[in-house]
Amino acid sequence: MSDNIRVRFAPSPTGFLHIGGARTALFNWLYARHSDGAFILRIEDTDRTRSTDEYIEAIIEGMEWLGLDWDEGPFRQTDRFDLYRSYVEKLVREGKAYYCYCSPEELEDRRREAIAGGRLPKYDGRCRGLKEPVPGVSPVVRFLMPQAGQTVVDDLIKGKVVFENAQLDDLIIMRSDGTPTYNLTVVVDDVDMGITHVIRGDDHLNNTPKQVQIYRALGYKVPGFAHLPMILGADKARLSKRHGATSVTAYREMGYLPEALINYLVRLGWSYGDQEIFSREELIKYFSFENVGRAAAVFNPEKLLWLNGQYIMRRSPEELADLVMPFLVREKVAGEGQEIDRVWLSKAVATLQERSRTLVELAQSLRYYISEEVAYEEKAGVKFLNQKSLPLLSELREELGKMTDFSAAELEKVFTGIMERRQIKLGALAQPVRVALTGGTVSPGIFEVIEIMGREKTLKRLDKAIQSIGPDAA
RNA sequence: GGUCCCAUCGUCUAGAGGCCUAGGACGUGGCCCUCUCAAGGCUAAAACACGGGUUCGAUUCCCGUUGGGACCGCCA
Numbered sequence: 017m018s019d020n021i022r023v024r025f026a027p028s029p030t031g032f033l034h035i036g037g038a039r040t041a042l043f044n045w046l047y048a049r050h051s052d053g054a055f056i057l058r059i060e061d062t063d064r065t066r067s068t069d070e071y072i073e074a075i076i077e078g079m080e081w082l083g084l085d086w087d088e089g090p091f092r093q094t095d096r097f098d099l100y101r102s103y104v105e106k107l108v109r110e111g112k113a114y115y116c117y118c119s120p121e122e123l124e125d126r127r128r129e130a131i132a133g134g135r136l137p138k139y140d141g142r143c144r145g146l147k148e149p150v151p152g153v154s155p156v157v158r159f160l161m162p163q164a165g166q167t168v169v170d171d172l173i174k175g176k177v178v179f180e181n182a183q184l185d186d187l188i189i190m191r192s193d194g195t196p197t198y199n200l201t202v203v204v205d206d207v208d209m210g211i212t213h214v215i216r217g218d219d220h221l222n223n224t225p226k227q228v229q230i231y232r233a234l235g236y237k238v239p240g241f242a243h244l245p246m247i248l249g250a251d252k253a254r255l256s257k258r259h260g261a262t263s264v265t266a267y268r269e270m271g272y273l274p275e276a277l278i279n280y281l282v283r284l285g286w287s288y289g290d291q292e293i294f295s296r297e298e299l300i301k302y303f304s305f306e307n308v309g310r311a312a313a314v315f316n317p318e319k320l321l322w323l324n325g326q327y328i329m330r331r332s333p334e335e336l337a338d339l340v341m342p343f344l345v346r347e348k349v350a351g352e353g354q355e356i357d358r359v360w361l362s363k364a365v366a367t368l369q370e371r372s373r374t375l376v377e378l379a380q381s382l383r384y385y386i387s388e389e390v391a392y393e394e395k396a397g398v399k400f401l402n403q404k405s406l407p408l409l410s411e412l413r414e415e416l417g418k419m420t421d422f423s424a425a426e427l428e429k430v431f432t433g434i435m436e437r438r439q440i441k442l443g444a445l446a447q448p449v450r451v452a453l454t455g456g457t458v459s460p461g462i463f464e465v466i467e468i469m470g471r472e473k474t475l476k477r478l479d480k481a482i483q484s485i486g487p488d489a490a
Numbered sequence: 491g492g493u494c495c496c497a498u499c500g501u502c503u504a505g506a507g508g509c510c511u512a513g514g515a516c517g518u519g520g521c522c523c524u525c526u527c528a529a530g531g532c533u534a535a536a537a538c539a540c541g542g543g544u545u546c547g548a549u550u551c552c553c554g555u556u557g558g559g560a561c562c563g564c565c566a
Contacts (some may be wrong), residue, residue, distance in 0.1 A: 446525035
């Protein structure tokens with residue numbers, strides 16, 4: 017560990033791991049791996065009403081799928097309440113925090129009035145000098161924020177950002193039920209866990225001066241900060257559910273590869289010259305905050321789709337065959353528990369991988385290889401399975417019936433023979449055959465298709481096509 | 491409303507004062523390859539928000555305007 021870099025990803029389990037969170041986790045992970053430091057996972061679940069164990073599971077699952085492994089944790093803040101309480105008590109004892117007896121309703125009224133009157137909607141500090149407890153009221157604890165001077169946040173991405181302390185609120189660090197709140201727990205944990213760099217979305221930038229003041233009140237060194245620009249939807253508003261799929265799991269289910277999502281996410285706000293495609297090793301090697309942009313980025317599903325296609329092309333057919341299996345079942349291409357020869361499937365996949373942008377597309381294309389029956393697309397049937405193609409199909413059927421070696425090379429010889437005898441181009445023969453075998457006009461090369469389909473299925477489908485055309489009525 | 495952040499093709503971005511006739515990528519159009527579709531190759535259209543400075547010279551530095559975003563919770 018060259019310089020003991022320690023970073024963390026600290027999601028709140030109030031939803032699935034989403035695109036924005038995944039990118040934050042990724043940048044933390046990259047920085048840790050790049051600097052040979054530690055990456056810590058911490059679950060910020062102090063809001064017990066909204067946090068669930070299911071979401072914790074989902075977040076962990078998402079990170080594992082993306083290959084973002086952590087060195088310590090997951091820690092849960094709900095396991096650490098005693099620690100936070102001791103810090104709150106310390107601050108109160110030292111006069112750096114105080115009890116506040118204002119009710120949520122009062123606070124809300126005053127906030128509304130302030131906004132309506134054009135004033136800053138912050139706590140007015142009326143409980144600051146209170147000597148005696150108010151009977152029958154469970155108080156909250158507020159942090160006594162300095163009201164003069166400035167707080168400077170020196171951000172690795174945004175540069176020096178100056179805040180007037182007069183703008184800062186006496187924020188609540190402990191609720192009336194005795195549970196601590198985010199701005200306190202985040203500081204206590206980052207100190208306790210030895211975090212050297214806080215890397216998070218820039219929606220937290222405005223919280224940072226408050227946290228800096230808490231670090232100081234506690235007498236701790238302030239860590240480095242890096243506030244990443246937000247990810248926006250096509251309408252430039254912060255990415256959210258209404259922009260469509262935003263959870264990492266949803267992309268997995270749509271047939272995206274984790275390395276494609278990683279590659280896409282890293283290029284949202286980060287760049288390395290003109291390079292678009294990066295291996296994990298390159299990412300770790302090249303990552304630096306100097307190359308992180310400051311402007312928010314619009315999420316572009318089209319480019320992610322292209323990248324996914326690139327990565328599908330780069331995977332081995334064998335890996336892809338394994339990856340596509342669950343999709344085969346889900347797309348009802350194969351039955352649950354149906355035996356499919358892995359070697360054969362790999363060959364079939366090899367013909368389709370540069371034609372598929374997702375595993376779902378791959379699974380759907382595999383249908384004509386795997387299923388027993390073939391269904392003709394209506395337009396394709398009319399155009400290519402007719403009296404004109406009947407003699408061609410019949411001749412081919414007859415020739416193939418005499419063959420046993422269904423290799424692409426041998427098949428090509430047969431096709432060439434027919435083409436020469438009939439003085440036609442390959443297209444005139446290949447298209448009807450393609451429709452007969454696959455049901456449509458789009459497929460890999462016709463010789464490959466036949467080779468993979470095999471003798472039995474090929475002959476059966478040619479027979480069916482010939483039969484469907486029927487004898488010449490004329 | 492206040493505070494803070496941001497501003498290069500439709501989108502992601504390169505650009506750290508002259509290398510810019512502003513480069514790459516996605517998407518879009520055309521051409522090539524070709525048994526279809528892809529993949530691949532070539533090619534076209536497409537941007538420095540605006541106004542002031544600073545400078546011999548600004549996409550690049552400063553200020554302002556405009557526009558966008560985030561935050562202002564007993565959420566995180």
